[in-house]
Amino acid sequence: METFDIYRKTRFGALVHEYGLDGSRLLPWAGYPMPFGGGWCVVRPGTTTQTHTQIDQELFIAIEGSARLVIGDQQMPFSKGDIAAIPKHTHHYVINDSAEDFHFYVIWWDLNHVNNFLAQHNDTTGCLA
Template sequence: MIDVRPLDRTSLERAYGIDGQRLLPWPELNAPFEGAWCVLRAGAASTPHAHEEYEIFIAVKGSAELVVDDERHPFAAGDVVRLPPGSTHRVVNDGDEDFEYYGVWWDPAMSARFVARHEASRP
């Protein structure tokens, strides 16, 4: 049996200057990572930040620029970006249309919790 979690565009939550829908909490999902559908509005930029998690962004719709440690990189639908832990990053959308991407992040603690939940659920 599969679970489908639909995107609810009417209930996106604001974080880091981006509107998004987080992957978790999702009780049926046991994963060693977290993620979020992200919508960066036209003419907006996300809040610069850094963290120790590993992270990838998958561009889904539109184009923007990714600023990592003060270096600008084009970022368009179909691109996948790996962000090193500790890098300061933000997404800038100077265009006239919303930019959409999916962010996925993980760290050793998330992996350990995943393994513990997996082991506990085994018959």
């Protein structure tokens, strides 16, 4: 039986700067097929992420700190424990005007990717067909 890593630590010293934040793409995870992607994101104090529009749908989960989240024409406070759904084709960005790092986790998916995943898997365990 093939074995896979079932535990790993986020390497905060190795975050990659993109979209105006520092992050690490954590999903998909090798050996664990899944129909979505995900990553840890850190918005540094006094910075704003790049305004962008995804073709995927996204879910943001605030982990630590506070910021302002802009989705379309709406701006809202966003802090630890908050969750936001970002519809596909909607511009969005994060403003961190606090003195602390703002951490959030992002999960993204799109229906085509989900349908391809389902077509390749024969049960709910994630085993390949």
